[in-house]
Amino acid sequence: MGEFDLLARVMDRLPPPGARLRLGPGDDAAVTVPGGATATSVDALVEGVHFRRDRASLRQIGAKALATALSDLAAVGAEPGEAYVVLGVPDDLDEDGCIEALDGIADCAAATGTTLAGGDVSRSPVLSFAITVVGHAPGPEQLVGRGGARPGDVLVLTGAIGGAAAGLLAEELPDSGPRLPEEIAGRLRERLLVPVPRLEAGRALAAAGATAMIDVSDGLGGDAGHLAERSGVGLRIDAEALPLDRGVADLAEAAGREPLRLAVSGGEDYELLATLPAEGLDLAALAAAAGVAVTQVGEAVAGGGVEIRLPGGRLLEPVGFDQLG
């Protein structure tokens, strides 16, 4: 099965390419006319490491591969532009299987306005994706890194967290144990399997003057630490202010876990954590522009490190991924 044949089959299914693309798949390189600044990120997803084919459909796996890559563009406040997909195909996946995975990628591309501009296909011992995403902004000053937070800045979080970790936990609960209502369990599984990159929110936060931003992929505790370290500030987070996905508390209870600890330790929520100057901050207007809830969850302070404070002043220690299961 050649790269070109596969691409031809998937090209029929794609929305028309964006105006920036001048030369697309089938040439040695894609040619684009970018704007003032570009943001580029690469992500690998490997079967057995990042996903399992018995836990999600190929279409979901493909869609998640692009969605998680685009989350990095959201985290700098870029408008999504082009994606380039390297697909590693194992012997037990036929061409229809490849098309199903690529259809998932195309679903996410269509939903986000991303142009699939190129790719490569190779044999591989396991199914794998390496996805490059390119985003755009009028100039580099419109894009937000991790390093600009200042003491006194307000710390905000989009959406709600804990859902992906709870979805993972739900899959691992014994059948004999307490069950969640199917509607809630289904939403938690979807949170895990089909994350939504916060692209609109990222641009809204950047436009509102965000000084630093990161997407919450490794767990709020860990990612807050990355932002704090890179900015040279400390972050104080009010645990009671953290918005949890619906069902996280019930699921945690059923599994004998603390909901807040689950939420700040579990990864894959793909919400945005950002700092903004306190002066003139209008959270309601920001949420309207972001298209999702924006909650103040803490502040940046002089010093370093991350403190997540429970009521009464006790500190919550995030646990690692390995201790979650």
Add this chain to the structure above:
Amino acid sequence: MGEFDLLARVMDRLPPPGARLRLGPGDDAAVTVPGGATATSVDALVEGVHFRRDRASLRQIGAKALATALSDLAAVGAEPGEAYVVLGVPDDLDEDGCIEALDGIADCAAATGTTLAGGDVSRSPVLSFAITVVGHAPGPEQLVGRGGARPGDVLVLTGAIGGAAAGLLAEELPDSGPRLPEEIAGRLRERLLVPVPRLEAGRALAAAGATAMIDVSDGLGGDAGHLAERSGVGLRIDAEALPLDRGVADLAEAAGREPLRLAVSGGEDYELLATLPAEGLDLAALAAAAGVAVTQVGEAVAGGGVEIRLPGGRLLEPVGFDQLG
């Protein structure tokens, strides 16, 4: 082993980033300020499919991974800009091994003026690379695709071909058979293991008005076919005009093969094949600008397909890779 630790170790070894890079490794996305047009290409290299660790050093494997990716930028005439590296690391490769492979990538980056601007590291069943390269040009009209060849155009080839296929054949000759002088055999192996992307030549050919261009990665016969099909022309190639690498004839004889058939069928030469208008073409000036020999090997004609003519008019049929070994 974390992505960040590895990147920190390899960053020390890198030349300073290019002027386009505003935000580099360690943030969610790299931020660049591109020129008028960008060319982007992605390439996968998978152990057991594209390379074997017992046939080349990790440093050579890394260097070749970036070099072959950059060859696609040469083929559109772009100036190399940034590279993004996804590294898949198997359990039997330790951090020093990763560094050795990344040092190879850094060698090639330094030699070509490419900035390593980001990456991702994942566990993987086998060693694998997915490399994205981004090149630049003042505008899209300075970049050359595969589709612009016109009947009457002259067909030219940079450098010489057959060396990589001969290097592969040399590795597979029985020890008891005839041997090539070590100096020649070493050069053929190097042609296979450490290809040189023809970046300067690609820009020179684009500046000279190349109407279509492709890099010879799958064998001259096959790649000429891609160019002909995309342009809607036929290509007539004069087999006697084809420049062969030194040692190809001797090696082919030792292995009982026809040198020309080996040269047009074997891949991985990474020379450039381009069409240019015949009028005003100055091959000597072009070779001087390209920094490598540029040889007229045929012409574009109305119709389709590729004919490689031997003396006396007999046609040479390229064979597939699989029939080479």
